[in-house]
Amino acid sequence: MPIHNLIRFDWAMKRLLRNKANFVVLEGFLSVLLENKIKIHKILESEGNKECDDDKYNRVDVLAENENKELIIIEVQNTRELYYFQRMLYGVSKAITDYIYEGDQYSEIRKIYSINIVYFDLGQGTDYVYRGITDFKGLHTGDTLRLSVKQRNTFVRENAGDIFPEYFVLRVNEFNDHAVTPLDEWVRFLKSGVIDESTQVQGLQAARERLRVADMTDSERAAYNRHIENLRIQWDVLTTAHGEGWDEGKEEGREEGREEGRKEGKAEGLAEGLAEGRTEGRTEGRTEGIIITARNMIAKGIALDIISQCTGLTINEIERLK
Structure with a gap:
């Protein structure tokens, strides 16, 4: 049986999910999306992370750091914005420069994941989840540029593009409400606030228990x-x-x-x-x-x-x- 009357995800990110006790919800979402176990170490201070009465209601974002010191930007946008792709690029660039200091080695530059949950038709496409990566391809041979053996051992990654930022766009309004995979269940929750009572999807069990409107003061x-x-x-x-x-x-x-x-x-x-x-x-x-x-x-x-x-x-x- 689906459970309704749950707190919207953008409001939960603004007021609830930044608390360490509730990291389990965001960790579940990120683990399902990135197909890798994600453990949030802390929420970092950023312009978008500040809470105040004048918070913009059409946008909310969180900047998190996982246990591997990688940065994760999660942004929710409620209304159409023509230059949203440029803002995604700016957000990643700003995160890189904000967390490397003059005199630091290039090795201090962190891997960044930009997660964008949009409630409008961003761009044109038939899917509701898109992933953007950097891929170095040979112009003549078509092969992918790989890291050297020493680089692979240092970065624990295979290809040169793997150390660059990754972008995810979840166009939740394009989802057809038919949940088959764990990611589908998450997107359905993001779109409609619905979670099956019997769900076993990571993070959704916690969201079902912690994001009830009835539990608010x-x-x-x-x-x-x-x-x-x-x-x-x-x-x-x-x-x-x-x-x-x-x-x-x-x-x-x-x-x-x-x-x-x-x-x-x-x-x-x-x-x-x-x-x-x-x-x-x-x-x-x-x-x-x-x-x-x-x-x-x-x-x-x-x-x-x-x-x-x-x-x-x-x-x-x-x-x-x-």
């Missing part, structure tokens, strides 16, 4: 409910900003169609361009919708910086709407 439940409401408001804002009936998939399709039209120079490209022009003509109406939404958010007492982030208005513009 009154103050914790109130804060959690505010978080959920903020997510709902954010989606309402995005819908209003793009106009009624806006569909993200169709928008992506139109953009792809325009690009194809430009390449082929067909008449359809011209027609698409005319349609785009008409869409731009509706900008004024969308702006009015953003202003109405901002005023509604002000009336709900939502912080100005959150309103600014959701609507694109500056703090001064929002102040003038009061």
Whole structure:
């Protein structure tokens, strides 16, 4: 029997899973994903790890260190972001530079895993879990560049690319809810908050027992409910900003169609361009919708910086709407 009414994973990462007593949940998730036994040594201090009342509700991240001194970035993103891939790259680069100091040997540079749980259709593809690795291939022979014997013994790895960062993208909304493998069960939990009562998947047993909404204190439940409401408001804002009936998939399709039209120079490209022009003509109406939404958010007492982030208005513009 599936168990519902469990705390969302992003909120759990923000408030619960950073506690050492609850590392077992994250360790289980990482072990299943990376197909290797992962033991978290500690959660490291980072910008994303700071807790405060103004935490962004659309994103949360954790920087962890395992027993092998490798760094693991786990990030949850709730809404679409055009430059998300660039932010993945920045996050890894920053982690490398933050944890090596001037005068350190290159041997101090750590292996990094970037785990990205996204609740939007990031890129285009048919799978719901993607892994990105560095692979050095011979241009003429097609062989993979391996480490030397001494390097293999030192790094306990086979190929040159193995010492470089690895990226994982879990596009949870693309999961079809049919769980076959342990990773499927984890993705189903990330998407729907559902765990089978009889599950034996590593980490999910602990999540089932430790992430019950019913076990929250009154103050914790109130804060959690505010978080959920903020997510709902954010989606309402995005819908209003793009106009009624806006569909993200169709928008992506139109953009792809325009690009194809430009390449082929067909008449359809011209027609698409005319349609785009008409869409731009509706900008004024969308702006009015953003202003109405901002005023509604002000009336709900939502912080100005959150309103600014959701609507694109500056703090001064929002102040003038009061």
